[in-house]
Amino acid sequence: MDPPAAYGWLRENAPIRRVELADGLPGWLVTRYDDVRELLADPRVSSDATDPGYSLLGAPRMAGKDQSFLRTDPPYHTTFRRMLGKHFAMKRVHAMRPRIQELVDKTIDELLAREKRPVDLVEHLALPIPSTVLSWLLGVPAEDQAFFNKASEDLLARGNPDVADADERSTAARTEMVQYIAKLSDERLAMDDPGEDMLGDMAKAVKDGTISREAMINSGVTLLVAGHETTANMTALGTAILLQHPDQLAEMKAEPGLRAGAIEELLRFLTIVHLIVVRVAKEDIEVAGQVIPKGEAIIPLNFSANRDDAHYPDPDVFDIHRAPRDHLAFGFGVHQCMGQPLARLELDIIFETLFRRIPGLRLATEAESLPYKTYAPINGLTGLPVTW
Ligand code: HEM
Numbered sequence: 001m002d003p004p005a006a007y008g009w010l011r012e013n014a015p016i017r018r019v020e021l022a023d024g025l026p027g028w029l030v031t032r033y034d035d036v037r038e039l040l041a042d043p044r045v046s047s048d049a050t051d052p053g054y055s056l057l058g059a060p061r062m063a064g065k066d067q068s069f070l071r072t073d074p075p076y077h078t079t080f081r082r083m084l085g086k087h088f089a090m091k092r093v094h095a096m097r098p099r100i101q102e103l104v105d106k107t108i109d110e111l112l113a114r115e116k117r118p119v120d121l122v123e124h125l126a127l128p129i130p131s132t133v134l135s136w137l138l139g140v141p142a143e144d145q146a147f148f149n150k151a152s153e154d155l156l157a158r159g160n161p162d163v164a165d166a167d168e169r170s171t172a173a174r175t176e177m178v179q180y181i182a183k184l185s186d187e188r189l190a191m192d193d194p195g196e197d198m199l200g201d202m203a204k205a206v207k208d209g210t211i212s213r214e215a216m217i218n219s220g221v222t223l224l225v226a227g228h229e230t231t232a233n234m235t236a237l238g239t240a241i242l243l244q245h246p247d248q249l250a251e252m253k254a255e256p257g258l259r260a261g262a263i264e265e266l267l268r269f270l271t272i273v274h275l276i277v278v279r280v281a282k283e284d285i286e287v288a289g290q291v292i293p294k295g296e297a298i299i300p301l302n303f304s305a306n307r308d309d310a311h312y313p314d315p316d317v318f319d320i321h322r323a324p325r326d327h328l329a330f331g332f333g334v335h336q337c338m339g340q341p342l343a344r345l346e347l348d349i350i351f352e353t354l355f356r357r358i359p360g361l362r363l364a365t366e367a368e369s370l371p372y373k374t375y376a377p378i379n380g381l382t383g384l385p386v387t388w
Helices: 005-013 033-040 076-088 090-094 097-113 121-126 128-138 142-155 166-189 198-207 213-244 246-254 256-270 340-357
Strands: 016-020 026-030 279-281 285-287 290-292 297-300 385-387
Touching: 026 033, 033 285, 033 297, 076 090, 076 198, 076 340, 090 340, 097 121, 097 128, 097 340, 121 128, 121 213, 128 142, 128 198, 128 213, 128 340, 142 166, 142 213, 166 198, 166 213, 198 213, 213 246, 213 256, 213 340, 246 256, 246 340, 256 340, 279 297
Parallel strands: 026 297
Antiparallel strands: 016 026, 285 290
């Protein structure tokens, strides 16, 4: 659960370091907290994936107008943020609390009813909760729920050395999911009034020519991936960490006011989205005495920033009392995670309910032998065997 030791060396010795990236492009690793934050807020630092210098770190390139909004710049990007932002507004998200609580309770009922132990908490809790919540947000009909959950899960298999044909399965699931979201999108596009939810708003924007149909579909897939794997991995890794710090877990249970801060510390400590935040310099940019030339990729390493001892004392110690409010686990600047209120709400409900309802919960294996996704750009576990 720790970042590579080399990040610490880079922060000390070469905080803005030119490297060759896996796809052959030159890129700049940025490792200190202050520099990562400064660059992510700089309008000369771009997310435009059509720029030839932008590195997708191996992911496929798409035509410019069809990109998901994740990899675009203002003002086009701002159109999307405005359109989708209201669906993530605090009030609207918090109105989902009773429904999410009911879902978590039902999922834990099923978990408790299982006769065989150990139980895999990834399969039976971490994955199904966020994919069900996402299906509500995207307007997936109840009868498609099982397909949606399965395809979301398969999508995440890419690179997993323990799954037979992982990459083929993941590619097939992605194709299925794109087709499925295309079908949902086309149904909305055919309606006179496409509705008030996220797909409805995007369909209106396609109809009035603001965005393309493909951009709508690709953004739908981004929403799904951004909201599913992240929350699932935070659930699994967060549970594993809390179980390894029983004193802090006991404190958190005894004093519910500590939970929100504990979740922020989990977000900082784990920084699961660690190789997705990629940028390109639109101009020559000087940072910390180093010039990053126009047209070269920038990799602001938020995992390194969140473990920078110039910003957080004893950064490698997990301490729920730290309750950091300024960590970069959700990124920073115009692309800062839209789903933060939802992620925090889901994690709050899951951790509160899980540890209250299964007080004897414990790992069914040594922490060192848990199956970490060391191959993936989003940190996580492929399984979490627990018992009670
Ligand atoms: C704990 C869970 C989560 C973490 C750690 C996380 C992390 C991140 C990070 C680091 C970014 C910035 C990417 C960049 O700067 O290039 C981001 C963007 C985004 N996240 Fe999250 N995320 C989480 C949960 C969610 C959820 C539940 C949703 C809801 C669907 C969501 C939706 C998005 C979207 C739509 C963006 C793109 C924003 C933009 O480009 O303007 N995320 N997330």
